[in-house]
Amino acid sequence: xxxxxxxxxxxxxxxxxxxxxxxxxxxxxxxxxxxxxxxxxxxxxxxxxxxxxxxxxxxxxxxxxxxxxxxxxxxxxxxxxxxxxxxxxxxxxxxxxxxxxxxxxxx
Amino acid sequence: xxxxxxxxxxxxxxxxxxxxxxxxxxxxxxxxxxxxxxxxxxxxxxxxxxxxxxxxxxxxxxxxxxxxxxxxxxxxxxxxxxxxxxxxxxxxxxxxxxxxxxxxxxxxxxxxxxxxxxxx
Numbered sequence: 587x588x589x590x591x592x593x594x595x596x597x598x599x600x601x602x603x604x605x606x607x608x609x610x611x612x613x614x615x616x617x618x619x620x621x622x623x624x625x626x627x628x629x630x631x632x633x634x635x636x637x638x639x640x641x642x643x644x645x646x647x648x649x650x651x652x653x654x655x656x657x658x659x660x661x662x663x664x665x666x667x668x669x670x671x672x673x674x675x676x677x678x679x680x681x682x683x684x685x686x687x688x689x690x691x692x693x
Numbered sequence: 694x695x696x697x698x699x700x701x702x703x704x705x706x707x708x709x710x711x712x713x714x715x716x717x718x719x720x721x722x723x724x725x726x727x728x729x730x731x732x733x734x735x736x737x738x739x740x741x742x743x744x745x746x747x748x749x750x751x752x753x754x755x756x757x758x759x760x761x762x763x764x765x766x767x768x769x770x771x772x773x774x775x776x777x778x779x780x781x782x783x784x785x786x787x788x789x790x791x792x793x794x795x796x797x798x799x800x801x802x803x804x805x806x807x808x809x810x811x812x813x
Contacts, residue, residue, distance in 0.1 A: 620798065
């Protein structure tokens with residue numbers, strides 16, 4: 587199975603901060619990595635697909651980069667509604683796998 | 694707009710079979726280049742992909758669950774189904790159905806609200 591390792595597992599930040607979350611794959615993924623946001627008690631929501639494409643309706647403060655094994659999700663200016671848990675996911679190989687999540691909390 | 698809604702028993706006894714249904718509204722389950730997946734999440738933990746189906750002849754399962762899981766589609770009802778046999782407490786989780794779309798870079802672009810299943 588392809589392991590997706592996210593870091594950090596949690597972080598504290600203030601409104602307006604720039605936040606970057608990293609996801610490292612155990613093998614090369616090309617660009618088959620996606621990012622989701624999950625708020626408490628809710629289903630995950632697709633933010634970024636294919637490493638860097640912004641899903642329709644997602645604010646432009648979210649961006650993704652990377653290819654191969656290293657990928658990042660950046661929030662350019664953290665907003666109150668962005669406090670949530672973020673997951674990366676690979677669709678390069680079966681079984682599809684998710685990272686362990688990064689919880690973004692209010693400082 | 695396509696929407697997904699999971700349904701099924703919230704409580705299942707150990708060793709029995711968990712059966713869930715996902716109803717697709719706002720679009721046909723058999724149209725477009727989509728796989729339909731089940732994903733689960735134990736309380737306070739991460740996401741685990743269970744499996745997916747494209748047509749009745751095209752399914753893929755997580756090897757960790759493959760011996761116990763079956764996913765099917767009923768196109769007449771526009772529904773996706775999950776059966777997980779011989780359940781234990783470790784299968785207690787929120788179960789989501791999700792659409793996997795090639796147009797979204799092979800990502801899960803639409804999710805159901807999820808349904809909580811407790812094995813006890």
